[in-house]
Amino acid sequence: NAGVMQNPRHLVRRRGQEARLRCSPMKGHSHVYWYRQLPEEGLKFMVYLQKENIIDESGMPKERFSAEFPKEGPSILRIQQVVRGDSAAYFCASSRDNSGNTIYFGEGSWLTVV
Amino acid sequence: AQSVTQPDIHITVSEGASLELRCNYSYGATPYLFWYVQSPGQGLQLLLKYFSGDTLVQGIKGFEAEFKRSQSSFNLRKPSVHWSDAAEYFCAVGVRGGNTPLVFGKGTRLSVIA
Numbered sequence: 001n002a003g004v005m006q007n008p009r010h011l012v013r014r015r016g017q018e019a020r021l022r023c024s025p026m027k028g029h030s031h032v033y034w035y036r037q038l039p040e041e042g043l044k045f046m047v048y049l050q051k052e053n054i055i056d057e058s059g060m061p062k063e064r065f066s067a068e069f070p071k072e073g074p075s076i077l078r079i080q081q082v083v084r085g086d087s088a089a090y091f092c093a094s095s096r097d098n099s100g101n102t103i104y105f106g107e108g109s110w111l112t113v114v
Numbered sequence: 115a116q117s118v119t120q121p122d123i124h125i126t127v128s129e130g131a132s133l134e135l136r137c138n139y140s141y142g143a144t145p146y147l148f149w150y151v152q153s154p155g156q157g158l159q160l161l162l163k164y165f166s167g168d169t170l171v172q173g174i175k176g177f178e179a180e181f182k183r184s185q186s187s188f189n190l191r192k193p194s195v196h197w198s199d200a201a202e203y204f205c206a207v208g209v210r211g212g213n214t215p216l217v218f219g220k221g222t223r224l225s226v227i228a
Binding site for chain 2: 103105
């Protein structure tokens with residue numbers, strides 16, 4: 001049973017380009033969470049999605065960031081016009097339901113903006 | 115809203131010594147509580163979790179944690195640390211039911227010396 005799969009693992013973008021990060025949840029999981037980890041900081045919640053729905057995006061910057069979890073395919077975190085401050089590790093996690101049960105993390109996508 | 119405090123940013127212990135990592139949470143009701151471990155460049159691995167019942171929970175790799183309601187704490191312990199335990203440790207709190215994602219502490223970095 002494959003775990004949470006994220007790709008790419010490492011991504012380098014120039015300022016102003018777009019970054020797309022993909023996440024395939026664990027089999028049987030329909031809830032996806034995106035977290036961002038900046039150097040020397042903990043994980044900051046960004047967005048929580050179920051299939052085709054955004055449940056909570058309170059942690060996501062209002063501009064340049066968007067997320068989706070379509071009926072078919074992986075969840076996508078999209079960052080437009082990247083800036084140096086977007087350089088971070090982005091972690092996806094998934095859970096089976098929304099009962100507060102355990103969430104399982106992917107290996108992360110490390111974005112570097114040059 | 116719930117919150118988590120990990121008072122120790124960095125701890126150094128000798129191999130073979132005992133370990134205790136502190137975690138305090140803020141939440142009005144009984145929360146779900148988790149400890150995750152992260153090795154450099156890797157994702158987060160679940161060590162253990164508390165949902166209900168016995169307040170002393172056992173996890174993987176010889177770790178245990180005790181939920182103390184009166185102190186709003188969920189400290190992680192290990193009787194004898196191994197060099198491979200060097201990593202970043204994160205405490206997280208979840209809410210029963212609803213659509214609320216886990217909230218993480220800022221982490222404690224554990225160094226192990228010979």
